[in-house]
Amino acid sequence: MAWRSSGTSNAELVANLCRNGMIKDDRVKAAFLKVDRAHYAPSSPYNDSPQSIGHAATISAPHMHATAAEHLLSSLQPPADSSSSGPNRPRRVLDIGSGSGYLTHVLAELLPPPSSTPEDGNGPAAVVGLEHIPALKEMGERNMSRSEEGRALLASGRVRFRVGDGRKGWVEPGEEEAGWDAIHVGASAVEVHDELIQQLRSPGRMFIPVDDEDGGGGQHIWAVDKDAQGVVTRKRLFGVRYVPLTDAPKAK
Ligand code: SAH
Numbered sequence: 661m662a663w664r665s666s667g668t669s670n671a672e673l674v675a676n677l678c679r680n681g682m683i684k685d686d687r688v689k690a691a692f693l694k695v696d697r698a699h700y701a702p703s704s705p706y707n708d709s710p711q712s713i714g715h716a717a718t719i720s721a722p723h724m725h726a727t728a729a730e731h732l733l734s735s736l737q738p739p740a741d742s743s744s745s746g747p748n749r750p751r752r753v754l755d756i757g758s759g760s761g762y763l764t765h766v767l768a769e770l771l772p773p774p775s776s777t778p779e780d781g782n783g784p785a786a787v788v789g790l791e792h793i794p795a796l797k798e799m800g801e802r803n804m805s806r807s808e809e810g811r812a813l814l815a816s817g818r819v820r821f822r823v824g825d826g827r828k829g830w831v832e833p834g835e836e837e838a839g840w841d842a843i844h845v846g847a848s849a850v851e852v853h854d855e856l857i858q859q860l861r862s863p864g865r866m867f868i869p870v871d872d873e874d875g876g877g878g879q880h881i882w883a884v885d886k887d888a889q890g891v892v893t894r895k896r897l898f899g900v901r902y903v904p905l906t907d908a909p910k911a912k
Pocket of ligand 1: 756826
């Protein structure tokens with residue numbers, strides 16, 4: 661199913677992702693319809709396959725973006741009703757290896773409107789896209805500036821792109837204690853780095869591709885959950901192929 665969702669327009673791609681069960685939730689569907697992949701993929705934007713974006717990076721395939729959004733949704737949205745025990749606070753999201761900036765934008769579209777969430781003293785709702793290659797950080801910003809919605813997200817600070825080594829996570833200046841409700845990692849890690857788990861809020865969820873321990877070159881997506889009491893559980897989900905999380909290339 662994964663590779664069969666290609667379309668000739670953004671709407672057709674999204675319809676096919678829904679038909680093939682890659683997008684299940686209407687809120688994810690709405691967010692995918694709001695963000696035109698053509699602003700982020702240099703060629704064949706509506707093909708359900710990864711595309712090169714230069715610097716040895718790729719924009720991931722639409723079905724992988726859909727799967728990531730579906731898995732992180734519960735950490736991005738307020739509790740469904742007031743009797744539920746989940747927190748209602750401004751959501752903070754870290755997208756490590758943001759590359760094209762596509763998923764960074766989709767994740768921002770999945771946050772509730774600012775007026776609907778009470779302040780909790782830990783800063784406003786935000787999605788931070790983190791890249792270790794400055795040219796890709798700038799590419800993410802440039803791509804997002806192609807739409808009016810994207811420009812508004814950047815201007816308001818609701819989306820911010822930063823340069824740093826994602827293996828250490830990211831701490832926003834002035835928001836040192838805040839942590840992240842959701843962490844998405846867009847490149848494969850050799851391990852689930854402790855810094856990332858420490859920076860997860862309680863509750864919070866991380867979606868991360870990790871190299872298999874057997875050294876055979878395989879990778880699996882892991883969902884790492886921190887519950888309201890701070891207890892961490894890890895679940896191995898399915899096999900994938902991502903580019904690795906690495907040291908930044910040396911400046912020439
Ligand atoms: N989510 C992106 C995926 C880009 S590919 C998209 O769909 O467009 C993976 C990205 O991880 C690349 O852009 C690469 O530059 C970045 N990356 C690799 N190692 C990194 C590190 N240590 N810290 C931050 N970003 C890293």
